[in-house]
Amino acid sequence: MKPIGYVVVAVIAAAAGFGIYQFALAPRMNAEVPQVANEANTTPTEATAEADSSADGLPETLPDFTLANLEGQPQSIRSWQGKSMIVNFWATWCAPCRREIPLLKKIQAEHGAEGFQIVGVAVDFRDDVLKYAKEMSIDYPLLIGEEDGLNAVTKFGRGSLGFPFTVFTDNQQRLVLFHLGEIHPEQAKIMLAAVRRVNAGELTPAAARIVAAKQLQELPPAKE
Template identity: 40%
Template sequence: MRLVPRSLLFVVVVLGAALAGALGYQAWEDSRPETRPELTLPDLQDRERSLAEWDGKLIALNFWATWCPPCVEEMPLFQALQDEYGDQGLQFIGVAVDRPDAVAEFIEEHDIRYPILYGRQAAMSAGQDFGNQAGTLPWTVIIDQQGHIRHVFDREVKREQIEPVIRELL
């Protein structure tokens, strides 16, 4: 019986992993809706807020949590971008997958002034509606003024990644 050389086995495994990754990415792309789904969650004053309130604006919808270090890291950037581009039609909206008391304390401590909605399971379900099947945090969706999902950031985002997208769509 002849054994398969290790180098050939290695190549087969690598190619198999690449194919699985490509198919997984395609499944993710296929699960992402083209137009924004409906979203209604409470804000920190327990008022039900609908994403439709911000129709006509360029929306950066960020799913995050206070216990998520990359989420916490990008929040000051989002507030700075809101301050810089808000008068041009940009609206950041945070969706906290967290307890309202933890979120309220966090946003006060970090001077976050854009709208924050919250929920636990409802927020995770909303993330899935926007294509986040794995429940990854942070997850930021850019929605144009006509309600089309134009870009998704599936991890912590840096200024040099998100700002060109915002500028192009404003």
């Protein structure tokens, strides 16, 4: 049996219509997205779209952290200078995380040449991640951590989170978007377009968040 120690305890929950796994990082953290929905008298989906695109609590640039890569060597998340980063936090036990991996692989294959770089951050047991990455033929970089992976999560200052969650940066590693839950193809198109406009100097990261939030809210509900 694997030691549990500091490892996160997963609890299956429906969070803001995404059907994501929520987990306890620390006793002080509360589920913030449902509270926003109640206070604002909006639906959970609307509140989540607003919260995900908000700058509240987020650092302006991608926080630096170092985890082991697939080869077991320490590597900084800031290793990919000049790239528009798509940093996806996930775990092998998370069903929505597993479902979105084919889309992430497709995004990397189709948009890597224009400067987008996906990096998966697996907060999980290393052996489990290595096995699953091989099974899924994950061809984008992975960083892996257990307690140090959880420490990386807390650098984003968002309180209670679920897996998966993904942050999008511009090519200067400024945070543009924060997405909680599984990414679907139409959402990905909107978020990639927002980053492109920031890279082109058409929008600031803050303005891109507002534009993307409106477009995401106008999408029809994703089919299960």
